[in-house]
Amino acid sequence: MSLFGFLKSRSSAPVARERLQILLAHERVALGPRDLVTILRDELLATIARHIAFDPEKLTVKMDRTDAMSTLEIEVEIPSDKIATGASRLGTAAQASAA
């Protein structure tokens, strides 16, 4: 028991190396394209803000990567009255009942 514990504590460096290799391989991919997400977020904000007054914090842009594919998830939360204002500004029929 104590011998096992002794050996285990002596050879912790390979564990550290392996954990770091796995973690950093993941983080480099996850943090690498963060700039792309930031760019997309800024451009989406600018585009939406041209037509609808909304809170920039209600826009979330997420990119998920798996081995098989990557997905880009864009979620915009807009109060229903802002849709109406935006729509009328665009000259289309206002739908005050928009979700």
Next chain:
Amino acid sequence: MRMSKVIVVTSGKGGVGKTTSTASLGAALAQGGRRVCVVDFDVGLRNLDLVMGAERRVVFDFINVAQGDAKLPQALIRDKRIDTLYLLAASQTRDKDALTTEGVERVIGELRDSFDWILCDSPAGIERGALLAMRFADQAIVVANPEVSSVRDSDRIIGLLDSKTLRAERGEPMEKQLLLTRFDPARSNSGEMLSIDDVLEILSIPLLGVIPESREILRASNIGAPVTMNASAGPARLAYLEAARRLGGETVPVAVPDEKKTFFTRLFGRRAA
């Protein structure tokens, strides 16, 4: 026009030895007769002045110069031991947003006119202060300890050096070198600590030097004299002197303290048992 080099000493993680390394390398480079300025970017938490033994001589600081309240020569503190070594202290009282990109750019530009080496001591973290410290650098020294959190943060800093610096934005390569500090050869040999090769393999940047864990370092900061100014020939002092020569372009093999029989092991063997 001088061929000045602006070097950022950075790490992400705090407490790994950025300030100690800035002071030690700065003093070593200046001993060769070259004009060196060490610059503290840690606004609000300055410490380079203390490690350099100049804490009572700070009148004007980096922010005073950046904001135009003082001229650069008024703020530069000349070392009393090495006359080509200067310090530009950070402000202790102002908040960390007091430095602007434009202000930093102008001060770095002025320093380039009169110094061969400008070493920028970065604050820890990846916030504005750390990004400003690396912004105008020609090359970087990434300081890391052989420890998982330090290595992870160094990897993050390398990513920022490759994306957030002026050189990176211009599409120019950003030279980065690893300074591995607080290394304990005996513990590494026994598999208790990441080896030099482990860290190099994980971070994939060239090695500037390996600084062994040493009592000299604490003594140096206690007395306010960088370890490279010390006359005694301890292993940390030698390692910093050699790292400074490599920085200056010399080819000096990294004397990796070897197993069991070296004097490093004798020095550290007790602690590793």
